[in-house]
Amino acid sequence: MAAPIKFGVGQSVLRKEDDALIRGLGRYTDDHATQASLHAMMLRSPHAHAKYTIDVNRARSLPGVSLILTADDVKDLGDLPCLFNLETDPFTGPPYPILAAGEVRHVGDAIAFVVAESVDKARDAIEAIEVNWTSLPAVVGVANAVKNGAPQVWTQHAGNVLFDVSIGDKKAAEEAFKNAHAVAEISIVNPRVVASFMETRAAICEYDAKRDHLTLTVGSQGSHRLRDILCQNILKIPVEKMRVICPDVGGGFGTKLFPYREYALLAVASRKLKKTIRWAADRTEHFVGDAQGRDNVTTARMALAEDGRFLGMDVDLLGDMGAYLSTFGPYIPHGGAGMLPGLYDIQAFHCRVRTVFTNTVPVDAYRGAGRPEAAYVVERLVDAAARKLGMTPDAIRRKNFIPPKALPYKTATGKVYDSGDFVAHMKRAMEVAEWKDFPKRAKAAKKQGLVRGIGMACYVEVCGTMGEETANVRLDPNGDVTILIGTQSSGQGHQTAYAQLVAEQFGLPPERVHIHQGDTDEIATGLGTGGSASIPTGGVSVERATRELGKQLKEIAAEALEAGVGDLEISNGVIRVAGTDRSIGFADLAKRPGAEPSKLNASATFTSADGTYPNGTHLAEVEIDPATGIIRIVNYVIVDDFGVTLNPLLLEGQVHGGAMQGIGQALMEQVVYSPADGQLVTGTFMDYALPRAADGPSFHFETHNVPCKTNPLGVKGAGEAGAIGSCPAVVNAIVDGLWREYKIEHIDMPATAERVWIAIREHQRRHSL
Numbered sequence: 001m002a003a004p005i006k007f008g009v010g011q012s013v014l015r016k017e018d019d020a021l022i023r024g025l026g027r028y029t030d031d032h033a034t035q036a037s038l039h040a041m042m043l044r045s046p047h048a049h050a051k052y053t054i055d056v057n058r059a060r061s062l063p064g065v066s067l068i069l070t071a072d073d074v075k076d077l078g079d080l081p082c083l084f085n086l087e088t089d090p091f092t093g094p095p096y097p098i099l100a101a102g103e104v105r106h107v108g109d110a111i112a113f114v115v116a117e118s119v120d121k122a123r124d125a126i127e128a129i130e131v132n133w134t135s136l137p138a139v140v141g142v143a144n145a146v147k148n149g150a151p152q153v154w155t156q157h158a159g160n161v162l163f164d165v166s167i168g169d170k171k172a173a174e175e176a177f178k179n180a181h182a183v184a185e186i187s188i189v190n191p192r193v194v195a196s197f198m199e200t201r202a203a204i205c206e207y208d209a210k211r212d213h214l215t216l217t218v219g220s221q222g223s224h225r226l227r228d229i230l231c232q233n234i235l236k237i238p239v240e241k242m243r244v245i246c247p248d249v250g251g252g253f254g255t256k257l258f259p260y261r262e263y264a265l266l267a268v269a270s271r272k273l274k275k276t277i278r279w280a281a282d283r284t285e286h287f288v289g290d291a292q293g294r295d296n297v298t299t300a301r302m303a304l305a306e307d308g309r310f311l312g313m314d315v316d317l318l319g320d321m322g323a324y325l326s327t328f329g330p331y332i333p334h335g336g337a338g339m340l341p342g343l344y345d346i347q348a349f350h351c352r353v354r355t356v357f358t359n360t361v362p363v364d365a366y367r368g369a370g371r372p373e374a375a376y377v378v379e380r381l382v383d384a385a386a387r388k389l390g391m392t393p394d395a396i397r398r399k400n401f402i403p404p405k406a407l408p409y410k411t412a413t414g415k416v417y418d419s420g421d422f423v424a425h426m427k428r429a430m431e432v433a434e435w436k437d438f439p440k441r442a443k444a445a446k447k448q449g450l451v452r453g454i455g456m457a458c459y460v461e462v463c464g465t466m467g468e469e470t471a472n473v474r475l476d477p478n479g480d481v482t483i484l485i486g487t488q489s490s491g492q493g494h495q496t497a498y499a500q501l502v503a504e505q506f507g508l509p510p511e512r513v514h515i516h517q518g519d520t521d522e523i524a525t526g527l528g529t530g531g532s533a534s535i536p537t538g539g540v541s542v543e544r545a546t547r548e549l550g551k552q553l554k555e556i557a558a559e560a561l562e563a564g565v566g567d568l569e570i571s572n573g574v575i576r577v578a579g580t581d582r583s584i585g586f587a588d589l590a591k592r593p594g595a596e597p598s599k600l601n602a603s604a605t606f607t608s609a610d611g612t613y614p615n616g617t618h619l620a621e622v623e624i625d626p627a628t629g630i631i632r633i634v635n636y637v638i639v640d641d642f643g644v645t646l647n648p649l650l651l652e653g654q655v656h657g658g659a660m661q662g663i664g665q666a667l668m669e670q671v672v673y674s675p676a677d678g679q680l681v682t683g684t685f686m687d688y689a690l691p692r693a694a695d696g697p698s699f700h701f702e703t704h705n706v707p708c709k710t711n712p713l714g715v716k717g718a719g720e721a722g723a724i725g726s727c728p729a730v731v732n733a734i735v736d737g738l739w740r741e742y743k744i745e746h747i748d749m750p751a752t753a754e755r756v757w758i759a760i761r762e763h764q765r766r767h768s769l
Contacts (some may be wrong), residue, residue: 007503007510012649016510017495026248028316029202029219033278037204038066040266040279041122043112043129044288045104048138048359049151052131054102056109059128064121067269068129069113071101074268078234080259080324084331091163094154096324096362098234100259104151105323106360107673107680108288113265115277138359138678141391142297142318145356153357155322162321162330162355167337168412168664173303173350176312184385189748190373190727192220192295192320192671193664194287194682195366196344196690197490199250201290202280205266209274213240214267215646219249221257222488222528223518229259229327235267239520242267246518252490254365255291257488258327262289276628287683292671293366294371295320296333300340300381303348308391308399312348315377319355326364330355336370338413343422343460343615344400349412353421359678367661368720369531371461372727376749379457383735393456393732396432397445398423401458408709415462417613418709425639425704426458429617432700433637438621444739451624452634453737457728460615463717464536466527468607471541473502473549475600477726479573479587480512481546486526487538488518492719493650497535500647501542506586507572532717535646537608540712544604552599556592560584605703612708614716616640618659618725620697620733626741631667631734636697638725643708643716651718652701658722659699664691665723666730668750689750 007013020026045052056068080096100109112129116122136153144150145160151161177183203218220226223244231239244305249256262279270277281289297318303311319333337351363608401422402409430436435454442452472484481502487494499513516522527533550570557575558565569578576583590600621635624750640657645651668689672681682688707714727749734751738744742763747755 005504005507007048007355008500009504009646011500011647013496013500013510015493015496015650016499017493026246028199028250029217030278030280031203032217032247033204034276037276037278038115038117038273039119039122040269040277041114041119041126042110042262042285043126045107045109045111047104047133047135048107049136050104051102051136051200052111055130056112058130059125062121062125062128064117065125066114066117066273068125069099069265069269070111071097071099074098074265075101077264077268079237080261081229081233081327082325082329083327086165087161089163089165093162093325094156098264105655107678108361109323110261113269115269115273130368132169140358140360140673140675140678142320142358144358144675145358146354147247153359153681157357160357164352164354164358167351167353168349170350171346171638172277173312173314176303176348177301177314180311180674181306182299182304182388184304184381184388185299185301186381186384186746188377188380189664190294190296190298190376191669191749192363192670193293193366193669194688195254195255195290195293197251197253197256200281200283200286201256201260203263203266204276204278205270205579206276207270207274212241214270216242216263216267217245217247218263219256220246220488221249221252221490221530221758222486222526223520224486224526225528225714226259226263227520230264230267234259234264243521246488249490250651254369254530255369256490257528258291258364261526283685284683288361288680291364292322292361293363294373296364298377300377301492302381302385304385304389308389308396310344310346310400313341313346315351317351317353319353320360321355322357322358322360322362324362326362329362329364332363332365332370333373336374338415339371339374339461340378341411341413342375343402343458345402346412356365360673365530367658367723368461371720372662372724375457375459375461375724376728379459379732383455383732384745387739396425397426397458416610417460419643419706420613420615420641421704422458422615425641426456428615428704429456429619429637430724433619433621433635445623449534449626451626451737451741452621453624453733453735453740454621455732455736456617456730457732458621459725460613461721461724462611462613463532463720464608465611466531466533466537468605469527469538469541470525470603470605471538471545472603473542474552475590477590479585479590480514481506481508482514482516483542484516484523485538485542486517486523486528487534488529489640490529492529492534492654494534497646497650498542499538502546505546506570511638512573513741532719533608536612536711536715536717537606539646539715540606541604543713544606545602548604549602552602553589556589556599557584559594560589560592608711610710612643612711612716614718614721616721616725618729620729620731620751622730622746624734624737624738624756626760629753629755631731631751631753631756633663633697636699638699638701640703640721641716642704642718643704643705643712645705645710655701655717655722657701658720660691660696661726662723662726663696663730666727666749666751667691667695668752670750688755
């Protein structure tokens with residue numbers, strides 16, 4: 001077996017981008033602003049639903065105010081588009097205007113855009129704008145929105161429902177329930193969350209009057225898609241009239257993938273004033289102006305045979321869209337529903353999906369985008385089924401897992417799982433967690449007045465399906481290699497990961513490989529980054545382009561070394577005749593007369609239409625203090641199948657980060673709106689809780705990889721997996737403890753200390769009567 005390539009695939013190469021970032025040398029959007037730039041600020045609605053009139057005359061006359069845009073000024077612009085529609089049941093969504101005209105539909109809805117010489121002068125103008133409000137009835141929460149007589153967000157969408165569709169075979173599911181020995185049922189809430197990335201959204205727009213050309217520098221997850229939507233759908237100008245640059249991006253989690261109102265308004269204002277304008281959201285704006293995540297209410301039932309087999313599954317899913325349709329908003333609950341059968345052999349499946357409008361901030365993709373919601377439903381339901389039949393959580397899963405011999409397996413929702421060994425990673429997680437000895441630990445905890453619970457979640461997701469990605473790999477005059485690719489790192493480590501794919505073939509150290517992303521003038525096409533697609537799709541493109549470049553370089557070297565191409569090998573940035581000391585370095589090769597630019601460049605395109613299906617087991621053990629309701633995670637084990645590991649260090653970091661986000665949602669994160677008037681109650685980090693390091697466990701992470709058969713590298717996407725397995729694992733562990741001690745079998749996320757304390761007190765009160 002050949003020795004691994006230093007810095008190549010499978011090596012724990014340290015992140016090459018971190019040196020600059022930890023020394024404060026990162027260049028984020030706001031770092032690119034010029035001293036002469038103007039400053040922009042948005043006026044937002046304080047009401048969840050209201051009609052309004054606006055007078056900006058006094059504000060426009062204030063010193064230092066350059067421009068104020070209202071809905072009348074941008075009425076010729078296109079709306080923010082929704083890029084999803086149903087093939088079988090097409091729907092027409094309501095308009096999502098760049099500025100709300102005469103009526104607002106959520107707290108934070110935008111009604112005016114101010115440009116001034118400074119932030120302070122812009123704020124003065126905001127405060128001087130006169131707005132007359134007429135409050136209208138508002139509705140928050142999908143359960144409330146679908147009630148008879150609920151306030152209507154949009155009159156054209158009766159009952160606040162955008163679409164009401166079925167997935168799967170309803171008749172087959174009904175038949176399964178008729179023949180069931182028992183039925184397990186759960187009704188659960190997947191709470192709304194805020195995508196709390198470190199760097200708030202920001203953008204700078206410059207206008208070149210001579211060329212009638214805009215340059216937008218923006219912290220986004222992809223420059224090309226953003227440019228195309230802004231130009232084609234909203235500004236209605238040729239894409240050649242705009243350059244979009246994405247510098248360092250401080251986190252995204254899906255939420256920075258979308259176009260937002262500020263970007264179009266900056267373009268309009270910059271053209272009008274012929275000036276550079278900058279805008280940066282403060283954290284409060286982030287809470288009311290950026291798409292939020294999750295927010296489903298789901299009822300799910302499982303038809304059970306006497307031996308524990310799953311006969312059928314039926315689900316009723318309500319997905320909150322907020323007040324408008326964000327870019328992929330309706331896709332999230334609908335697409336996520338396709339993963340509801342999980343890792344189980346469920347032939348009869350049906351799901352009703354309703355997408356619902358409320359007077360809240362729009363909802364869109366957030367790390368996992370529908371797949372965490374699906375995994376949470378099925379894994380909570382499987383544990384409920386185990387309790388119903390008196391089976392253990394692992395036994396009922398073993399009974400119903402799709403066996404390796406059945407792969408590739410087509411689910412009842414049409415997903416095709418190509419590879420995996422689901423029992424194996426569950427078994428390994430149980431071994432590491434010492435599952436068999438849990439009763440001893442629970443007994444010891446009880447002596448100390450504490451309650452222990454243990455829970456697992458065995459998840460599967462689909463990812464890497466965004467489309468095709470092209471990579472261009474070129475040899476530079478100094479012998480280094482540069483990669484041009486349209487993906488966009490927002491902290492994942494692309495600089496390191498792509499360099500390892502080059503190292504695998506050329507043997508170059510990471511510092512000699514340079515990655516260029518996020519510039520529509522420099523890079524021809526690009527999908528951006530989302531859906532764990534960068535390595536499964538972009539990585540394949542880089543690998544293939546590097547391989548093609550290697551062939552071309554060997555052709556040049558063959559002439560220089562007077563040898564056959566088949567006799568040459570590449571290592572450490574040198575091409576040599578195998579078994580000899582005759583060689584030529586990359587730098588010298590680039591200077592050869594026959595080294596034309598076309599020979600020093602290679603491109604490759606790959607699309608992963610079939611996607612990849614990472615899967616794994618998360619196992620959590622918790623300790624509950626009944627006196628306070630406080631929960632402590634005392635053990636956490638993850639065993640994942642990611643097909644092939646490109647960089648174990650990067651992978652572990654991604655999984656830890658995702659798992660912490662899921663733990664945050666399970667224990668503390670929740671967006672709360674007042675049902676009385678739609679006000680955002682959790683509008684700052686004073687009220688919205690994020691997990692700190694002390695809230696997380698010491699993770700044990702390992703892989704049990706089975707190479708993906710639909711991906712040339714064998715990899716399966718990994719960026720979102722941690723957030724998918726963690727929520728159900730933690731909540732199943734909490735419910736396990738509450739069930740063992742009090743026969744409490746349900747609690748919703750977030751399982752805060754208060755909620756747990758109340759559940760225990762309610763149980764004690766009932767049993768004391």
